[in-house]
Amino acid sequence: MDRRPGDSSNARLWRASAWAAAAGVLLTPLMLRAPWTVADYVTAAALLGCVGVMVELAVRASGDLAYRAGAAVAVAAGALLTVVNGAVGFLGSEDNPANLIFLAVLGIAAAGSVLAGFRPGGMAGAMFATAAAQVLAGAGALAAGLGSPGLDGVGEVVLGTCLFSAMWLASAGLFRRAADRISATPE
Template identity: 40%
Template sequence: MTTSQFVMAGILLLVAGLLYLLIASRGRNGAYKLGAGVAVAASLLLVWGNLAVGFIGSEDNPANLLYAGALVVGFIGAILAKLQAQGMAKAMFATALTQFAVPFVAMFIWRPELNRGVLMVLVLNTLFAGLWALSGWLFQRSASTTSSQNQLV
């Protein structure tokens, strides 16, 4: 590991930690905070994995840039939601769909030979989409818990 890679890893971890603190501080319950944690962890792993080895081919493969689309959808969705649980749930579900679409868009553009590597990309990508969906479900649960508590008051 070179010094620049070590510094980049430190910056990624610092940004992820600060991002979690920013988002989780808006939540009133554990489901919201866990949803934020899953979303930040998925973001960190997605960026780190793409920088280190790349998910589609090597880290130099331009198809890996498509994964930025998932991060952009999540980021813009969170801003539009103003970090409110219901909106965050929708943003994470949209991010899951975007994540799931990435390898199919890449296959449409670059038309790779279908082999075991393509299958592994699809499996890995589905796992990431599952993390985004889990985060969305946790935010959804947080929203329903918060609304039921508000009805009791």
Template identity: 35%
Template sequence: MWAGAAALLTVPAIAMRFTAEVQWTASDFVVMGVMLAAACGAFEGLLRAGNGAAYRIAAALTVFGVFFLIWVNLAVGIIGSEDNDANMMFAAVIATVIGGACIAHFQPRGMARTLLAAAVLQVLIAAVAVIGRFGSVESVNWPKDIIGCTGILTAFWLISAALFARASRS
């Protein structure tokens, strides 16, 4: 897993040699390296906290969901562009997942509740953003980008919650 993360970090470096469309700075590599290290560490920790296929798949989806939420917000933003301060509302989802996991001591029943709360919060934030017109309303993709990304992340949270619930019964 760690070697895969390191290899993934080399992709933009290689791409930069062949195309001008990939423009990463040193800070981009540092941020992505920290994100990949945190994701790998979190996944390893969750694997040690539980056993069984349902728990492991739920853990992988949870870690990927948090990673994806952070990455999308840093790269392009969910609400408008990455410079839109309204994207900071999604930090509440990340805090819910991390805080809830710690409070639940990574036990499957508590993790299921945590991921259900994350799904509800994800939808509420998107609703506030759309109703409040916090995004780029002049954009062709308004509000499809918020709704689509919210749908994907909510699916991650709900599938993870269901798998953690299943793991708690076994």
């Protein structure tokens, strides 16, 4: 079931649609007359471009739907974690330098993926390790008192940690499913 996608017109249509959607997302603040600076648009374009390239690479890496879904969830988690840290901050405001700890979580996802050779079994392990890093970062931040003061700040860190950990674990489960499918397929 690990078919490599061909260059069919259907595949080209899906890719063109995805890139058009990304362009639409980028143009939305402009159409809504949001007070964005040129730097905001450049940053958003870079993030959307990175997301698009990562999804393209995942589509080319495997034809397995579970693999692609695992990659999509991991890319979404990474992009959302980047946006949360850059826009509002995971720990207090976006200016809080303690938010940089979550770059380590993204680094573990990236390094683990490379070390796994992007193979589904290794990717499952990498995403599980990323979920563990997310929990450790959140718990460490709470233990060090780095969140916003009060129960609201603690709740935000706990909720964010649970949400992102669940996304990393969902990705791990999908990659595990892809690995199981691929290993069960006779050659």
